[in-house]
Amino acid sequence: MWKCPKCGREFKNKEQDHFCVKPNSIDEYIAAQPEDVQSLMQSIRGTIRAAAPEATEKISWQMPTFWQGENLIHFAAFKKHIGLYPGGEATSEFAERLAGYKTSKGAIQFPLGKPIDYELITDIVRWRVKQAEG
Template sequence: MVKKKISHIEIDRYISNFPKDVQGILKKIRDIISKAAPDADEAIKYGIPTFVLNENLIHFAGYKRHIGFYPTPSAIEKFRDELSEYEKSKGSIKFPLDKPVPYDLIKKIVKYRVGEVKGSL
């Protein structure tokens, strides 16, 4: 329980280092992930917020011009068509800060990852 609380505080601190508008986006993404993966634990891994459910489920991060979202290569492949307008690599997606963040798509990707990790796909 103590570790969970410490991780929560670390993520709060991470988010607080960004401008208010980016903080709002990061908080909303965190909330979406928390609700879509209620059994996942929060942690800081690789210096960025991470949700863990038996393994790393999702990482996300703020940058100067985009939000980095790291759901694993399998999730990026699964949602390839819906992600076509975003810059991506094998394991990462860049959501530019000058465009609306696709929160509904983020939720779908998280739910997919939960199913993948739990073996229910």
């Protein structure tokens, strides 16, 4: 077991990614990230906001979340990537366009240091809005 020296929580993995303090807003979440990641997170947030203007922002599962009758999409920062969590069907629906990314059911990893496909994020979010409305 590894114990975080900042918050004292114990984890199975050494140097496990986690938040020592639970963020109360997306602003707090982004502010807690390294500077080079903050601008990416703000850009992703703006992209989601533009694609889902009716959605409200909140923290859910300790991640920035956009809500519109249900959780539309979550996003989160990690050491080597930014995770996007649009739900299980999205990775199947967008499989061709996601071919160059690591995915799992409901999760997409955008590696840090590589350009982020904001058009893809826009299309996924618009698709999720239609799902939520339907």
